[in-house]
Amino acid sequence: MGKDAIIKTNICSRGFTYNYSKNRLKCGDIMNKRIIMHVDANSAYLSWQAAYDLQRGAAIDLRDIPSVVGGSQKDRRGIVLAKSIPAKAFGIQTGEVIWQARQKCPGLVVIPPNYELYMKASNALYSLIKDYSPKIQRFSVDEMFLDYTGMGAFFGEPVEAAHKIKDRVKEELGFTVNIGIGENKLTAKIAGDLKKPDMVHTLYHYEIPSKMWILPVEDLFMVGRKTKKKLKEININTIGDLANTDTKFLQNRLKSFGLLLWRYANGIEDSAVSGNTLMNIKSIGNSTTIKFDVEDKKTAHKVLFSLTESVAMRLRGAKACCSIVSVEVRTSQLNFYSHQRKLFTPTCITSEIFAMAAELFEECWGGEKIRHLGVRVSGLYGDDFVQSSLFDDRNREKREALDSAIDSIRCKYGKSSIMRAVLADYEFLPVSGGVGEDDYAMMSSIL
Amino acid sequence: MKLMRKPIEVIALFDFEGNAVPIRFRYEDESQGLCVIKVDKVIKKDKDKFAGNAMIKYTCETCDDGAVKLFELRYEIDSLKWYLYKM
Numbered sequence: 001m002g003k004d005a006i007i008k009t010n011i012c013s014r015g016f017t018y019n020y021s022k023n024r025l026k027c028g029d030i031m032n033k034r035i036i037m038h039v040d041a042n043s044a045y046l047s048w049q050a051a052y053d054l055q056r057g058a059a060i061d062l063r064d065i066p067s068v069v070g071g072s073q074k075d076r077r078g079i080v081l082a083k084s085i086p087a088k089a090f091g092i093q094t095g096e097v098i099w100q101a102r103q104k105c106p107g108l109v110v111i112p113p114n115y116e117l118y119m120k121a122s123n124a125l126y127s128l129i130k131d132y133s134p135k136i137q138r139f140s141v142d143e144m145f146l147d148y149t150g151m152g153a154f155f156g157e158p159v160e161a162a163h164k165i166k167d168r169v170k171e172e173l174g175f176t177v178n179i180g181i182g183e184n185k186l187t188a189k190i191a192g193d194l195k196k197p198d199m200v201h202t203l204y205h206y207e208i209p210s211k212m213w214i215l216p217v218e219d220l221f222m223v224g225r226k227t228k229k230k231l232k233e234i235n236i237n238t239i240g241d242l243a244n245t246d247t248k249f250l251q252n253r254l255k256s257f258g259l260l261l262w263r264y265a266n267g268i269e270d271s272a273v274s275g276n277t278l279m280n281i282k283s284i285g286n287s288t289t290i291k292f293d294v295e296d297k298k299t300a301h302k303v304l305f306s307l308t309e310s311v312a313m314r315l316r317g318a319k320a321c322c323s324i325v326s327v328e329v330r331t332s333q334l335n336f337y338s339h340q341r342k343l344f345t346p347t348c349i350t351s352e353i354f355a356m357a358a359e360l361f362e363e364c365w366g367g368e369k370i371r372h373l374g375v376r377v378s379g380l381y382g383d384d385f386v387q388s389s390l391f392d393d394r395n396r397e398k399r400e401a402l403d404s405a406i407d408s409i410r411c412k413y414g415k416s417s418i419m420r421a422v423l424a425d426y427e428f429l430p431v432s433g434g435v436g437e438d439d440y441a442m443m444s445s446i447l
Numbered sequence: 448m449k450l451m452r453k454p455i456e457v458i459a460l461f462d463f464e465g466n467a468v469p470i471r472f473r474y475e476d477e478s479q480g481l482c483v484i485k486v487d488k489v490i491k492k493d494k495d496k497f498a499g500n501a502m503i504k505y506t507c508e509t510c511d512d513g514a515v516k517l518f519e520l521r522y523e524i525d526s527l528k529w530y531l532y533k534m
Contacts, residue, residue: 051498057452057532117498120525124499174497 022217035148035158036273038180038188039165041121041130042197044142045082048121049111053173066090067109070098081113085197118142124173129165137273139186145185147273162200170198186221186269187212190377193219208267213240221265227261230254240266284318285326286311288375293332294370297362300426304357305420307375312350313407317378321346321386322377325356329365330372338374339364346381347388349399351404353377448517448533453519457529469505469520474531484509486520500525504532 019130038116046069050062066087068080078098102108132155135147148158155161162179169177180192181202190212203211218228220239234253236242242250243265250258256257262334263269286307294300304327315322326340339360347353356374393399401415409418415431423429457472473483492507501524510518518534 048498052500055495055502057450059450117500120499122499124496172496173499252483415484 007291030225033149033184035152036188037146037148037162037165037184038182038185038192039125039144039169040178040180040192041125041142042176042178043082043084044121045113045118046084047175048118049114050084051121051301052114052117054174058338062109064105064110064424065104065109066092066105067111068092068098068101069113069338070101070110072112083222121173125169125177128169128172132161132165135273144191145188145273148181158244159202161201166198166200167442182267184267184269185271185273186264187267189221190215190219203267205267208243212267213238213243213265215239217242220261222257222261222264227254227257278322280299282380283378284311284314284320284322284380285374285376286314287328287372287376290370294373294384297365298312299427300361300365301358301375302422304361304374304375305354306431307373308350308354308357308422309420311375311377312348312353312403313410313431315348315380316383316403317352318380318409319383320380321348321383322353325353325360326376326379327357327360327364328372328374328376329363331360331371332369334371335368337364340376342379345392346379346386348383348403349396350403351399352393360435448519451531451534452530455529455531457520459529467503467522468517469522469529472529472531484511484518487493490517506525 042134043207046067047063049069054061059220061240063084063085065084066089068087069082070080080092080094080096080098080101083092084093087101087105087108088123090101090108092101092104092108098110102110114309119142122138125142126136126138126144129144129146133146133148137145140146148161151161152158155164158181162181166177169175174199178192178196178198179200179201180188180190182188182191183205187203187205187208191201194201194203194211201211215238216402217223217231217236218225220242223231230253231237231242234245234249236245242261245262247259247262250262254261288303288307290303294303299397320398323343323346324340325343326338328336328338330336341356341360343352343356353375369431388396406418410431416429420433450488453474455472455474460468460470462468465533468489469486471479471483471485476482486507487509487526489505489507491504493504493506495502495504503522503524505522507518507520509518516534519531519532521532522528
């Protein structure tokens with residue numbers, strides 16, 4: 001076919017055809033506008049489990065009865081991870097403790113999480129929506145951004161295509177998704193959250209005042225519990241209030257974050273749909289709730305070590321070095337405190353991070369029973385070069401080589417293939433934290 | 448057909464194209480003990496990807512004492528396990 005060949009394609013549902021040549025692709029309005037879709041599985045963990053159970057011949061659909069996916073109460077990880085819509089009617093909230101949920105709804109069905117299945121379902125969703133665009137970003141295990149710009153010629157108008165995707169997912173994969181359509185990732189995400197389940201919503205720039213500004217401010221991306229409180233103090237209750245506030249005032253109150261929120265409230269966001277969000281990571285952390293209360297230093301060190309192992313591995317995986325280490329402790333009385341310090345030389349070596357974490361822990365721990373421990377590193381730099389100092393450990397290069405050898409062994413043969421002798425009693429996992437699944441996409445606060 | 452959901456042992460033919468065709472299978476029945484059933488004909492073959500778990504569904508028939516019986520077999524691709532789903 002020649003360059004100027006006329007391609008006849010059905011673009012809209014209204015029933016008329018566009019004729020355009022390949023080298024005049026930009027002539028139509030539909031081609032110029034950036035279109036981003038946000039695909040979000042409805043109560044993902046629960047509906048994936050429900051679809052899986054149905055496939056294996058279960059008589060009841062978990063989505064139709066009050067049910068939740070939750071960690072095991074025996075291991076003291078009993079919180080609600082996902083809930084069905086009937087469970088929501090009982091006032092059960094995600095993140096709530098299981099026994100509280102049971103009090104609200106006596107006949108509640110609790111299912112343990114199955115991360116392997118979630119990864120499978122997520123991969124299936126990814127490969128299905130890949131049919132509709134070459135540019136897809138996996139924002140988390142159940143959320144994906146799809147760049148639909150210029151794809152109108154192939155699959156029709158965005159709303160029509162979104163319905164097609166939604167119906168195909170329901171038909172082929174057995175769960176429902178919400179699709180939000182916007183001109184950038186932020187508006188697409190907010191559109192996707194408008195009303196659930198199994199819906200398609202749009203949020204174009206001209207719809208922002210009518211659809212987005214009326215929402216309470218906590219519905220805006222990046223506005224959590226604490227920011228909400230701060231905003232309520234200055235009488236900002238809806239996204240519209242925030243959008244119409246003077247930027248200088250916001251900046252004065254919330255620093256650069258205020259400006260970011262103002263931009264978000266006005267639907268201004270221009271990041272690209274990309275698979276790589278690693279570049280913008282600000283900190284890497286890992287924490288775990290221990291099965292029993294830790295009372296001695298030695299056991300606490302073991303936990304810290306196994307947490308540090310995974311933090312340091314992820315740090316090296318992101319090709320970064322950290323300059324700040326912090327330790328978080330939650331006691332059995334549910335008191336929480338943390339302690340942090342800047343390192344003299346940025347590092348990505350497990351033993352150096354652990355040494356600092358252990359030191360910090362000893363300084364802040366008052367001998368209480370410990371329920372939950374966490375290690376976090378921040379102040380990240382690229383690992384291409386590091387300013388060394390006279391006081392550094394002489395064996396730094398050797399240690400780096402050791403760590404990279406350990407990483408490659410673990411990468412090839414699994415996380416428990418090689419471990420520190422101190423963890424060899426299997427009381428704790430050699431690399432703890434996370435969900436136990438490799439490559440599991442976690443939520444991020446960076447669009 | 449009644450829901451069975453029983454794990455089964457299967458003799459199947461894997462052809463050059465990579466298609467698996469069940470030939471004969473057996474399962475443990477509570478009352479009759481070990482039952483062996485010959486697959487006379489595969490009527491329909493479908494792929495099911497619910498929750499991303501790929502399964503091949505076979506609707507088959509067998510001849511039991513002169514009567515034609517319908518049943519459904521399922522082959523779970525990730526675990527390589529066969530199930531008698533309905534009979």
